[in-house]
Amino acid sequence: MAALGPPNVRRYRPPDKAPRPARPRKRPPEPAEQEPEPTPTPRERFVATDPYRADREWQRYEGTPQRDLFRQLRIRFLRRHAVDGGWAIDVGSGPGRFTPFLGGPSSRRVALDLSRAMLDEIPRRLDTYSPETVGSIDRVRADSVQPPFPPRTFREVAVLGNTLGFAGEKSPGILTACEALVAPGGTLILEIAPGPGEISRYLGRLPPRAVGRLLEAPPKAVIPRIDREGFLTERPRHEGRSFRRWGALEVIRRWKPLGWEAVEVLSVAPVLGPDNACAEAVAREPRAWNHLLEIEEFVGRREERWTTAAAVLLAAQRAPLKGHA
Numbered sequence: 220m221a222a223l224g225p226p227n228v229r230r231y232r233p234p235d236k237a238p239r240p241a242r243p244r245k246r247p248p249e250p251a252e253q254e255p256e257p258t259p260t261p262r263e264r265f266v267a268t269d270p271y272r273a274d275r276e277w278q279r280y281e282g283t284p285q286r287d288l289f290r291q292l293r294i295r296f297l298r299r300h301a302v303d304g305g306w307a308i309d310v311g312s313g314p315g316r317f318t319p320f321l322g323g324p325s326s327r328r329v330a331l332d333l334s335r336a337m338l339d340e341i342p343r344r345l346d347t348y349s350p351e352t353v354g355s356i357d358r359v360r361a362d363s364v365q366p367p368f369p370p371r372t373f374r375e376v377a378v379l380g381n382t383l384g385f386a387g388e389k390s391p392g393i394l395t396a397c398e399a400l401v402a403p404g405g406t407l408i409l410e411i412a413p414g415p416g417e418i419s420r421y422l423g424r425l426p427p428r429a430v431g432r433l434l435e436a437p438p439k440a441v442i443p444r445i446d447r448e449g450f451l452t453e454r455p456r457h458e459g460r461s462f463r464r465w466g467a468l469e470v471i472r473r474w475k476p477l478g479w480e481a482v483e484v485l486s487v488a489p490v491l492g493p494d495n496a497c498a499e500a501v502a503r504e505p506r507a508w509n510h511l512l513e514i515e516e517f518v519g520r521r522e523e524r525w526t527t528a529a530a531v532l533l534a535a536q537r538a539p540l541k542g543h544a
Contacts, residue, residue: 268334276337277314277344284498285491292487292515293379293410293532294320300482300534302326302406305374310363310397311382314340318356319348321377321408329373331359331366364392370399377408383465384412390463398477404539407479408532411465416453416529418492419445431500434507438514445490445518452527453492467525470533478538486519486528 280290294317303323312318312330314337321328332338338358345356361367363382378397383390394409401407421444422430433441471481491497491511501507518524525531 268336270336270340273314273334273336273340277316277340280316283495284502285493285495287502288488288491288498288511288515289530290316291512292485292519293317295512295516296483296485296532296534297321297377297408300375300406300408302375305402305405306372307375308366308368308373308377308400310366310376310378310393310400311380312341313337313380315344315356317377317379319345321375326375328356329359330356331361331363333360333362335360364389364396366396366400368400371402371405373400374402374405375408376400376405379408379410381410381412381462383409384462387461387463390465398479398537401537403537405537406482407535407537409470409535411467411470411531411533412462412529413464413466413525413531414452414527414529415455416492417450417489417524417527418453418494419490420448420451421445422490422497423451423494425497427496427500430497431504431507434501434510434514435504436510438510438517441510441514442517445514450489450524453529467531467533468522474535479535480538482534482536483532484520484522484525484534485516485532486521486524487530487532488515489519489524489528490515492529 280286297317297320301323304325307322307326308329308331309318309321310331312332315330318328318330330341338360341356341358376397383393386393398407467484501511
């Protein structure tokens with residue numbers, strides 16, 4: 220009898236469960252719309268300046284030959300128009316880079332700025348200069364639109380850097396306030412930024428070493444070559460509503476009916492401009508460097524160089540009182 224095999228038993232399988240419908244994902248709540256934070260005004264930015272930014276402002280005029288060129292041209296201008304005796308004030312002084320060059324040996328100097336960090340930087344930097352030349356600098360934290368001094372107090376008033384430019388719509392008010400501070404017969408020194416700046420086409424196409432060798436020649440031999448090829452305008456900077464550009468002729472026309480006399484107008488470094496490689500090559504030879512300073516000042520005094528200059532320095536004298544020399 221044949222053996223019976225295992226019974227043919229089918230295992231029971233439960234019916235497949237129908238897939239559960241996917242639960243809809245909960246959408247995260249939409250964040251409440253927030254109003255964008257207001258852009259700080261130039262005044263608020265200057266008030267909030269920290270020690271790091273104050274140090275950066277000091278370094279803006281040193282560390283490279285090109286920065287040295289910009290600094291030396293400003294110092295030479297200030298020395299030519301320094302008024303000895305009485306009080307001199309640096310409005311928007313920052314860390315006091317140029318404050319010691321205002322006035323003369325017997326002058327008393329005031330640095331006025333919105334930023335406490337900028338004013339705190341001044342005592343740390345005074346050892347850069349000779350104590351016999353600088354003396355002490357009184358520091359005043361105040362708004363240059365309403366300086367806390369009576370009119371006609373200072374024999375010399377300087378508004379350097381981009382104090383006027385970054386003041387924006389308040390720029391005319393600052394200029395009016397600074398003009399009022401100048402005593403009769405006193406001097407106002409102003410720095411404006413009419414345009415983006417420029418550079419000599421001729422020197423710009425030469426290798427830096429060739430520029431260094433060329434400027435060892437007398438300036439009278441170099442200037443005609445610079446004039447022959449003209450100048451190249453740099454890219455615009457500081458554009459926007461918060462920056463106010465002044466033209467040199469605009470300022471001079473403003474002063475004329477007020478009895479002011481423009482003594483000197485100088486475009487700063489229109490020949491080399493921001494070219495640090497050429498400035499470095501020229502700085503290796505003292506004679507070439509001195510020739511460069513002479514050329515920059517000779518060319519910078521021309522009226523046609525003032526329009527697109529990145530910086531223009533103006534020195535003006537207020538009319539003395541009648542009956543006084």
